[in-house]
Amino acid sequence: MNRITKKLREDGKLLSIYFTAGYPELEDTVPIIKALERNGVDMIEIGLPFSDPLADGPTIQESSTAALRKGMSTELLFEQLEGIRDSVKIPLIIMGYFNPVLQYGVEAFCSRCADIGIDGLILPDLPLDVYQEEYEAIFKKYGLQNMFLITPQTSDERIQQIDEASEGFIYMVSSASTTGAQTGFGTEQQQYFERIARMQLEHPQIVGFGISNAETFEQATRKAKGAIIGSAFIKFLTKEGKEHIDQFIKSIKIPV
């Protein structure tokens, strides 16, 4: 069974962390993954940096630019991740934009992910219809789950469609925003969380965008299965450094 599916069946709320590969330093990718797992994080999204990240706010843009400037590339990320499964057991997802994947070759990319032990991909600018027509078969061949996004503006009809096409979890974008733009959840978000919960979707939802501390994590996971922290973690890395990851994780969720 795919590690993501297995993890989603566990009791309790899941904390997933996004970070940009190759940031703050080029060789930090694997040490950060290991530190996150050691500190009780349930799932990791490894950000494949892109020059033009449309859906991201300044924090992830800047970390991506910095990583690229230091020499991060698709090939280098795969090299860094070789052997990661000797020690790391939690689900690993690569999150990035579609163009670098397209240039690497979608099948070659998927094949490499499978060899390394990557469990899924999140490619926000690969649309549902194109995925289904052109790439779903390849993803399935290599056992990779593809996670789709929904937002407060996504219609119920489309959410059903996405639920049907999904494996793993549905990435529930908390608000109409780029990453790192929100500071808390208001009634509008709470209503959205409740609306989605009422839909009784087949696939669990993990909330992303706007989660930065214990309070927003708790709010986001009242109805949803888990939440993803990205920008706030990257800000922490920039300020405090990777040696203190334990402090950040403890401030969000006490390890089980």
Added chain:
Amino acid sequence: MSYNVNEKGYYGQFGGAFIPEMLYPNTDELRRQYIEIMEAADFQQEFRQLLRDYVGRPTPLYFAERLSETFKTKIYLKREDLCHTGAHKVNNTIGQILLAKRLGKNRIIAETGAGQHGVATATVCALMGIECVVYMGEVDIARQAPNVARMKMLGATVKPATSGSRTLKDATNEAIRDWINNPVDTHYIIGSVVGPHPYPDMVARFQSVISEEVQQQLLEKEGTPNPDYVVACVGGGSNAAGLYYHYLDNPEVGIIAVEAAGKGIHTGESAATSALGKVGIIHGSKTLLMQTPDGQITEPYSISAGLDYPGVGPMHANLYASGRGEFISITDKEAMEAGLLVSKLEGIIPAIETSHAFAIFDHRSFKPDDIVVFNLSGRGDKDLQTYIDYFKL
């Protein structure tokens, strides 16, 4: 086979809507409604009236006698430089502002490189009394001060794009991010035939008034609606799309697209997307774009701020890949000299973008009785400082 868009938003293998889900409701709303809105009689009436009374259309199709003598062929100039605001860009912004009103939007955002599209957007927002925010790269703000001032006079807010290379592609990223953050009340007026479907088609349709007029005007002057060639410069490709539009599927009319080679195609400082680009995704569209082998989008270079876009509209990518269009790359030097030549021979100072098109005569010849229509897409006022510096005037 048609060279126009298909019902799924593709030109051959190019186009589509490669957008994050956050943009889906907005683009889907547009996709479902744009043709119906644009084809409605009251829309057409308002659009046509504004093009006539406000923009100054139809623009003349002018037989350039001295240029024709010099290059021994029949050269016509479609005078888009005479449009209000000085370029063809306003055809599209007039159309999109009317469309935005019908969609019930009360806030407009736009991206701009040299500032021409920003000015054209700020202009129509002033005309309609709608809030306008224009994203412009920090680098471009510094080098295009007069256009920044014009936008401000017109009541627009100019927001600097400070990410990446701080030029047009980054201004476009920022505008898209703004749209993600303001999905309900805001319409994004893209300035070229780029971006996710339906933008390339929508912008091409608004600009198609150019070839529609050329057909009528040429019929009066030459007894045929069809020139032998239509020639236009291509950055994103909106003026070209407008000139080609009614001729796309007419094999009697040759299509010539002129790209900016910058300092030379192989110098690393170029914007010749067809020559240097590979198929990829930029700003929600699958098209040819300049990128590293790793799929990172690279920064193009051209002396003309309107041509230094790392991608090209999907219509043009398909014209290139299919061989329907003939693509020629022109260096800064060739373009500047052609601009000076047109100024001296015809008394028209073209925008540097447009000057690229006039430099093709060193690269190909025409028969004496060929009718060659150039899109004189913009006037050179905005480029005077560049001309002054280049020629030490």
